[in-house]
Amino acid sequence: MSKQHQFDVLIIGSGAAGLMSAIQLSENLSIALISKDKILESSSYYAQGGISAVLDSEDSFNSHISDTLNTGFDIGNEESIRFMVEQAPMAISDLEKAGVNFSQQRGNYDLTMEGGHSSKRIAHVADKTGQSVQTNLLAQVQQKQNITLFEHYLAVDLLIDGNTCHGAYVFDKKSQQVISFVSHKTILATGGASKSYLYTSNPDTSTGDGIAMAFRAGCEIVNMEFTQFHPTCLFHPHAKSFLISETLRGEGAKLILPNGEEFMHNYDNRLELAPRDTVARAIDHEMKTHGFDCVYLDISFKDSNWISKRFPTITKRCHALGIDICSKPIPVVPAAHYTCGGVNTDLSAQSNIDNLYAIGEVAHTGVHGANRIASNSLLECIVFAKSCAKNINKNSIGNIFPTIDDWDASRVEPSKEKVVVTHLWHEVRRIMWNFVGIVRSDSRLKLAHYRLLQIHKEVNDYYRIYSITDDLIELRNLVQTSKIIVESALSRKESRGLHFNQDYPKQLDKAHNSVIIKS
Ligand code: FAD
Ligand code: SIN
Numbered sequence: 001m002s003k004q005h006q007f008d009v010l011i012i013g014s015g016a017a018g019l020m021s022a023i024q025l026s027e028n029l030s031i032a033l034i035s036k037d038k039i040l041e042s043s044s045y046y047a048q049g050g051i052s053a054v055l056d057s058e059d060s061f062n063s064h065i066s067d068t069l070n071t072g073f074d075i076g077n078e079e080s081i082r083f084m085v086e087q088a089p090m091a092i093s094d095l096e097k098a099g100v101n102f103s104q105q106r107g108n109y110d111l112t113m114e115g116g117h118s119s120k121r122i123a124h125v126a127d128k129t130g131q132s133v134q135t136n137l138l139a140q141v142q143q144k145q146n147i148t149l150f151e152h153y154l155a156v157d158l159l160i161d162g163n164t165c166h167g168a169y170v171f172d173k174k175s176q177q178v179i180s181f182v183s184h185k186t187i188l189a190t191g192g193a194s195k196s197y198l199y200t201s202n203p204d205t206s207t208g209d210g211i212a213m214a215f216r217a218g219c220e221i222v223n224m225e226f227t228q229f230h231p232t233c234l235f236h237p238h239a240k241s242f243l244i245s246e247t248l249r250g251e252g253a254k255l256i257l258p259n260g261e262e263f264m265h266n267y268d269n270r271l272e273l274a275p276r277d278t279v280a281r282a283i284d285h286e287m288k289t290h291g292f293d294c295v296y297l298d299i300s301f302k303d304s305n306w307i308s309k310r311f312p313t314i315t316k317r318c319h320a321l322g323i324d325i326c327s328k329p330i331p332v333v334p335a336a337h338y339t340c341g342g343v344n345t346d347l348s349a350q351s352n353i354d355n356l357y358a359i360g361e362v363a364h365t366g367v368h369g370a371n372r373i374a375s376n377s378l379l380e381c382i383v384f385a386k387s388c389a390k391n392i393n394k395n396s397i398g399n400i401f402p403t404i405d406d407w408d409a410s411r412v413e414p415s416k417e418k419v420v421v422t423h424l425w426h427e428v429r430r431i432m433w434n435f436v437g438i439v440r441s442d443s444r445l446k447l448a449h450y451r452l453l454q455i456h457k458e459v460n461d462y463y464r465i466y467s468i469t470d471d472l473i474e475l476r477n478l479v480q481t482s483k484i485i486v487e488s489a490l491s492r493k494e495s496r497g498l499h500f501n502q503d504y505p506k507q508l509d510k511a512h513n514s515v516i517i518k519s
Contacts, residue, residue, distance in 0.1 A: 009183055016133055016134065017359040017381035020386065021187055024388075029392075036209075041205055042191060044134050046131075048245035048247070053121060068373050070116070098478070113251075115270070154174055158214070166186075182402065190384070193224075197429060197432045198432070209221070209477045224501045228339075229437075232249075238319075242317055248314070257296070263295075264282060267390070297330045343358035357388045409467060413467060420458075436482075441503055
């Protein structure tokens with residue numbers, strides 16, 4: 001098999017951002033779309049709640065903008081937010097053209113509420129918005145002759161010469177070979193890094209690969225301390241990463257303690273619809289104070305037919321685990337959900353490396369600030385994927401590909417010590433959960449940093465000696481990204497949004513971004 005492929009554009013990742021960019025790129029360009037798992041496997045596929053957009057005549061762009069800025073604790077970039085918010089109705093219409101049928105109520109969108117929004121502006125497809133978006137976008141991609149899909153292809157590192165990106169080394173998981181994908185333009189659409197934490201709502205694909213690759217390539221990585229913990233993930237021994245959508249609270253569901261007592265009034269007058277950082281910290285506080293394993297979310301007071309029609313996925317999944325949400329409260333706990341920081345980009349998704357772009361959760365566009373407002377993420381994916389494609393389409397693209405050395409595996413051998421990878425993988429995720437969680441302190445952050453530096457060295461030593469495997473590639477990225485999260489957290493001497501450090505409980509008057517770049 002050839003160890004080299006040449007394409008005009010290489011897209012790494014097939015979530016909503018990757019698929020949308022592929023569709024929007026000119027049909028004159030040859031495109032490789034690679035994905036490390038099955039094509040549909042992504043956070044995008046599991047999105048439940050919906051996509052925010054001003055679609056009601058009573059609502060306004062200014063209101064969506066100020067809700068986004070306020071929830072982001074004033075370090076969001078107003079220009080990027082306005083850019084995204086003003087294009088949101090068009091993003092909804094693009095998705096409809098692709099085949100997404102948003103839920104309707106009496107001939108209008110069935111808009112719902114989520115935390116931080118001051119109006120009903122969440123368009124959704126019942127509670128399976130992501131599944132509908134992904135299957136319809138994929139169907140569009142599959143119709144395009146200029147796009148080649150590579151499933152189970154895992155990008156290892158970017159091909160960088162000076163300040164220019166020429167593609168990536170990619171591990172073909174089936175043949176176990178590394179292939180050079182040489183390209184004029186490369187788009188990172190690899191999603192977030194929530195798998196750095198022991199408990200997460202995300203699928204296994206969210207290992208921060210794009211952030212780690214970009215960092216090694218010399219990109220600016222911004223605001224990585226802002227990991228969003230979703231307040232309500234299902235608490236059940238057999239439920240791996242299952243989310244209980246915030247839209248349940250949008251429809252009136254109440255958070256209660258095991259004895260049935262409500263508690264959100266003790267924390268915020270917006271109650272269950274306070275932004276996620278507040279609700280997650282409130283639950284964490286109740287659980288730690290009383291020693292509870294979980295709290296409960298109750299929607300059982302609503303009509304059971306309505307519940308199962310409005311939330312078919314959640315009803316079915318809970319039922320399979322023996323929980324009837326129409327008659328009983330749902331046991332829930334917070335878990336890592338979203339990476340607000342990432343690879344710094346401009347409005348066209350361009351990074352500080354030439355010919356390298358980042359879109360979706362891997363990117364830092366400035367729209368989320370210190371806390372992402374609900375349902376702005378799929379929106380960001382669609383809007384910035386379009387903008388990235390538009391930028392690439394309008395610029396001339398080179399026709400000579402640079403000469404790239406093949407991947408050199410002559411100095412490594414298969415490992416007989418794979419337990420090292422498994423052990424370190426678990427250790428990193430436990431360190432992040434215990435020391436870099438919802439409430440932080442300098443001493444715990446320093447402990448985390450000390451051990452992550454050692455693990456980083458151990459993994460790099462291992463990587464130099466042994467043949468790569470998918471687990472090793474992901475572990476290397478997980479450690480790199482976790483280290484960046486901790487360094488960003490240590491550099492912020494205040495509490496803001498999702499980053500709460502009990503040694504600096506106050507927010508500074510002047511907002512600043514934390515920027516980490518390879519020295
Ligand atoms: P993803 O959808 O995560 O896709 C990343 C892709 O990159 C995957 O295909 C992955 O396999 C691939 N990949 C990663 N690394 C590599 C590599 N090294 N090589 C090759 N391929 C790679 N947001 C909302 O706005 N509304 C919601 O209702 C909502 N609900 C959510 C529910 C859940 C359970 C979760 C987990 C998230 C939810 N979010 C929601 C957040 C939102 O879904 C994500 O932020 C968004 O989908 C990210 O899209 P993406 O395309 O950037 O990345
Ligand atoms: C949810 O449905 O609760 C997730 C929404 C989001 O992450 O924006």
